[in-house]
Amino acid sequence: MRVRRASGGREGELVRRASRLRDSVEPLVPKLARDCPPERFDRLRRDLEEVREARDDQHRLDRMRRWGEPIPRAYAGLLRFYLEPELPALIVARYPAGEISYAPLSKASREAEVAVQNSDDPTRLLLGYLDWARKGFHFFATDDVLYCTGSDPAPPEEFRTRQLAHLPYRLQTAPEGRALDCPHLAPGSHVPFLEVDWTGAQTRVRLCRRCAKSDRHLLADLSSNAAIPDPESAFRVTVSLNAQCDSAPDCPHRHLPGLSRGVTKRYHFGKLSDREVLDEYVAGVLPLFERSRSPIFVSEGNCFGPDRKRFIDSLEPTPEEQAALERVLPEVQGLFEVEEATASRALEKLWPDHAETIVQAIVPDPERASRLVKEARSAPGRVSELLHRAARATREREALDALPQYHGLVPEATFLDSIARAYRSQGARASEKLLLDRLPREGKQRGIAFGLLVVLGKESAHLWQFTDTEQNFGRSLVPWIGPVLKAPPEEYHAALDRVLGAAGVAEWGTPL
Numbered sequence: 052m053r054v055r056r057a058s059g060g061r062e063g064e065l066v067r068r069a070s071r072l073r074d075s076v077e078p079l080v081p082k083l084a085r086d087c088p089p090e091r092f093d094r095l096r097r098d099l100e101e102v103r104e105a106r107d108d109q110h111r112l113d114r115m116r117r118w119g120e121p122i123p124r125a126y127a128g129l130l131r132f133y134l135e136p137e138l139p140a141l142i143v144a145r146y147p148a149g150e151i152s153y154a155p156l157s158k159a160s161r162e163a164e165v166a167v168q169n170s171d172d173p174t175r176l177l178l179g180y181l182d183w184a185r186k187g188f189h190f191f192a193t194d195d196v197l198y199c200t201g202s203d204p205a206p207p208e209e210f211r212t213r214q215l216a217h218l219p220y221r222l223q224t225a226p227e228g229r230a231l232d233c234p235h236l237a238p239g240s241h242v243p244f245l246e247v248d249w250t251g252a253q254t255r256v257r258l259c260r261r262c263a264k265s266d267r268h269l270l271a272d273l274s275s276n277a278a279i280p281d282p283e284s285a286f287r288v289t290v291s292l293n294a295q296c297d298s299a300p301d302c303p304h305r306h307l308p309g310l311s312r313g314v315t316k317r318y319h320f321g322k323l324s325d326r327e328v329l330d331e332y333v334a335g336v337l338p339l340f341e342r343s344r345s346p347i348f349v350s351e352g353n354c355f356g357p358d359r360k361r362f363i364d365s366l367e368p369t370p371e372e373q374a375a376l377e378r379v380l381p382e383v384q385g386l387f388e389v390e391e392a393t394a395s396r397a398l399e400k401l402w403p404d405h406a407e408t409i410v411q412a413i414v415p416d417p418e419r420a421s422r423l424v425k426e427a428r429s430a431p432g433r434v435s436e437l438l439h440r441a442a443r444a445t446r447e448r449e450a451l452d453a454l455p456q457y458h459g460l461v462p463e464a465t466f467l468d469s470i471a472r473a474y475r476s477q478g479a480r481a482s483e484k485l486l487l488d489r490l491p492r493e494g495k496q497r498g499i500a501f502g503l504l505v506v507l508g509k510e511s512a513h514l515w516q517f518t519d520t521e522q523n524f525g526r527s528l529v530p531w532i533g534p535v536l537k538a539p540p541e542e543y544h545a546a547l548d549r550v551l552g553a554a555g556v557a558e559w560g561t562p563l
């Protein structure tokens with residue numbers, strides 16, 4: 052608590068509030084719900100009226116502000132101040148919702164002083180009734196009204212709506228009626244969640260781990276502006292891994308413990324945030340999985356137990372990703388879980404410990420494999436992309452390795468052979484580019500080049516580069532050029548020979 056001098060404005064404001072309360076005690080008394088027994092409040096009202104009747108009697112007010120129930124006592128203090136408005140030093144009280152300053156005008160508790168001096172704010176008036184709540188009454192403050200529902204934990208609908216509207220989370224109404232979920236908890240999704248079940252309001256709220264914030268407290272947000280006898284049973288906190296497990300009955304998923312008493316308490320007392328309570332739970336159950344002797348594969352909350360094949364299928368891998376996963380997963384022990392059911396996520400997770408195995412599954416040449424791993428480590432990117440590139444490089448290499456090698460090739464043969472190899476290993480676009488790069492100014496290669504462009508379906512953009520003679524010559528070769536690009540490797544030599552023969556190049560080279 053801190054003490055500071057009152058300002059004139061503050062003093063005037065308090066006088067105005069006191070003046071209103073000289074007319075009526077009603078602003079100090081909560082609005083009672085239909086089933087709330089009125090006796091205690093009638094008694095309170097009588098006590099307050101007694102103070103009000105003495106509103107011009109300094110001596111009686113002096114006595115009344117020293118004795119009796121806290122709220123009438125604080126009320127007597129405020130009315131006494133009205134008669135002689137000299138403000139003592141203000142005291143600043145700290146509450147979870149912020150600081151509130153008040154003037155010590157009586158011998159009542161600070162809650163009663165704050166409540167009476169701020170009776171136009173229901174959330175502050177509520178503070179005066181905290182000890183009533185301890186005795187079994189339920190209070191709910193909206194922006195305009197302080198309600199009491201007596202022993203009934205069900206809040207007025209107006210209060211429930213207000214609390215839910217002010218939550219710092221994006222939520223949607225779940226199919227089962229009075230339930231609100233974050234968008235990631237649609238039916239069929241199996242991500243861990245924190246649940247606060249507001250039993251009195253028959254309303255539950257669930258947040259996934261992604262949404263749960265490390266500086267927010269769902270329970271506090273729901274229960275703020277309420278004073279109730281037993282918050283722990285009125286707001287039930289649970290946490291669930293929410294996994295879908297149809298694996299063996301001894302899978303730890305089948306025997307998960309609930310949130311421990313200690314962690315629950317720490318959350319209730321605000322020592323753990325939404326995110327922290329979820330993290331704490333997940334970290335707490337992890338050892339159960341790690342102790343398991345057989346591997347446990349989980350993708351996006353779907354548990355496949357030790358069934359590697361179904362797990363890999365669930366990740367919908369490309370052929371190279373599948374090869375990598377099949378090679379590396381047998382080395383994995385205990386729990387292997389990916390939050391997103393994609394092969395690339397799984398491989399990224401495996402990469403730090405299993406990079407060599409992953410790459411070797413796709414690149415058979417050990418030297419190239421270790422070079423790739425080194426490259427990837429120095430410039431980390433997406434593992435799947437790397438694998439994809441590596442697989443492509445491997446396919447290219449295999450396509451080239453299958454073709455015969457030559458020596459003593461004449462320029463026409465070198466030209467045709469190099470374009471064909473580019474086409475077979477890197478595709479149409481790469482071969483077209485190479486063709487244009489290597490196109491000589493004269494010679495039979497130009498006719499061969501035009502024939503190749505026709506087969507590739509790209510001649511129209513390049514007509515201007517070729518004479519009529521070159522174009523006619525090229526077109527005449529077209530029937531034989533297709534097989535050079537597409538025939539199986541064992542027919543490659545014959546295909547080359549036919550094109551070059553038709554072009555009038557008889558001696559063109561010898562296979563190695």
Ligand SMILES: [Zn+2]
Binds near residue numbers: 233236
């Ligand atoms: Zn979420």
Ligand SMILES: [Zn+2]
Binds near residue numbers: 355
């Ligand atoms: Zn399981």
